[in-house]
Amino acid sequence: MTVTGILTAIVIGLIVGALARLILPGRQNIPIWLTIVVGIVAALLGTALARAIGIPTATEGVDWTELLVQLILAVIGVALVSGAYGRRGITR
Template sequence: MTVTGIIMAIIIGLVVGVLGRLVLPGRQNIPIWLTIVVGIVAALLGTALARAIGIPTATSGIDWLELIVQVILAAVGVALVSSAYGRRGIRG
C-alpha cells in the first residue's frame, strides 16, 4: 500500500467512524483514535461486505450504498468497543 493509500484509509476511516458515532444515540466514551481505528476496520469490512452482497463499489463518484454499509458497521463497532471500553473503567 502506498503512502497516499494509507493516508486515504485514515481519512475515510475517520469520516466513517465519526458518522458511525453520530448515528448512535447517547454518548460514547472512547477516544478519537479508537473511533478512527473502528472506522478504518468498518470501511474495509464494509467494502468487502458490499461486494459480497452485490453492491457495485467501483463507480465514478461516491458509492452511497457502500457508504451506508460502512457506517452501519462503524456504528455497530463503536457500540461494541464503547461498551467494552467502558466496562474496563478506562477513560480516554
C-alpha cells in the first residue's frame, strides 16, 4: 500500500467511523478517538476484504461497494468496542 493509500484510508476511516456511530441506535459510551481508530481499521480491513471477495477497488471515481463494506465493518467494530468499553465503567 502506498503512502497516498494509507492517508486516504485514514481520511475515509474518519468518515466511516463517524457514520457508523450515527447509524448505530442508542448511545455509544466510547470516546471519539476510539471511534476514529475503529473507522480507520475498518477502512483498511474493508479494502482488503473487498479485494478478497472480488469487488474492484482500483477504479476511477468513488467505489461505492467498497465503501459499503468498510461501513458495515465499522458498524460492527463500533458495536463490539462499545460493548466491551462500556463494561469497563462503573457498575451501578
